[in-house]
Amino acid sequence: MLGLKLPTDPRWVNIVEKNIEDILTDHAYCEQKAASTAISLIVSFPEYTKLVTEMTALVKEEISHFKMVHDRILAKGWVLGRDRKDDYVIQLLKFFPKGGSRTTQLVHRLLYAALIEARSCERFRLLSEELEDKELAEFYRKLMVSEANHYTMFLGFARQYGDRNEVDQKWQNLLDYEASIMKNLGKNETIHG
Numbered sequence: 001m002l003g004l005k006l007p008t009d010p011r012w013v014n015i016v017e018k019n020i021e022d023i024l025t026d027h028a029y030c031e032q033k034a035a036s037t038a039i040s041l042i043v044s045f046p047e048y049t050k051l052v053t054e055m056t057a058l059v060k061e062e063i064s065h066f067k068m069v070h071d072r073i074l075a076k077g078w079v080l081g082r083d084r085k086d087d088y089v090i091q092l093l094k095f096f097p098k099g100g101s102r103t104t105q106l107v108h109r110l111l112y113a114a115l116i117e118a119r120s121c122e123r124f125r126l127l128s129e130e131l132e133d134k135e136l137a138e139f140y141r142k143l144m145v146s147e148a149n150h151y152t153m154f155l156g157f158a159r160q161y162g163d164r165n166e167v168d169q170k171w172q173n174l175l176d177y178e179a180s181i182m183k184n185l186g187k188n189e190t191i192h193g
């Protein structure tokens, strides 16, 4: 349903389970970045009214996810650590050439966002199915549903604002590229690592 071409090796969950503090820290920043991305789309594309409306709602939802993760960190007696770079996202964002028309740039940003939501959703699903800590597994199950909706929304906007066939082709190419990045990942206690 997510279109991803390479599933994550479930053994990634074993790595995560050994370091819950690191995964929660990384996860908190994923939510913060999702909120920041939504704000940035509003600033860059204010004339796309439907997009601005949906992004306004999304900022709230993503920052509420950030709060949920942050509260969990505090409940464990920890303090939120510093953000670290997300190699997956850095590599992913190299795929589309820079520049092009405004519409092209919008479509590229929407497709990147859709893919990051899709992969996050896949990772959350795996956590919800495989984590020994059933309470934490349930937490990830609920978030998985939210991120799946975001994936659908971003892909829908890309198809609405761009040329449908061109967008679908770009999406397939991006999925292939993402699978090639994922081959070398699945070894770290980060959401996309």
Ligand SMILES: [Fe+2]
Pocket: 031, 034, 061, 062, 065, 146, 147
């Ligand atoms: Fe989220």
Ligand SMILES: [Fe+2]
Pocket: 034, 062, 117, 146, 147, 150
């Ligand atoms: Fe999201």
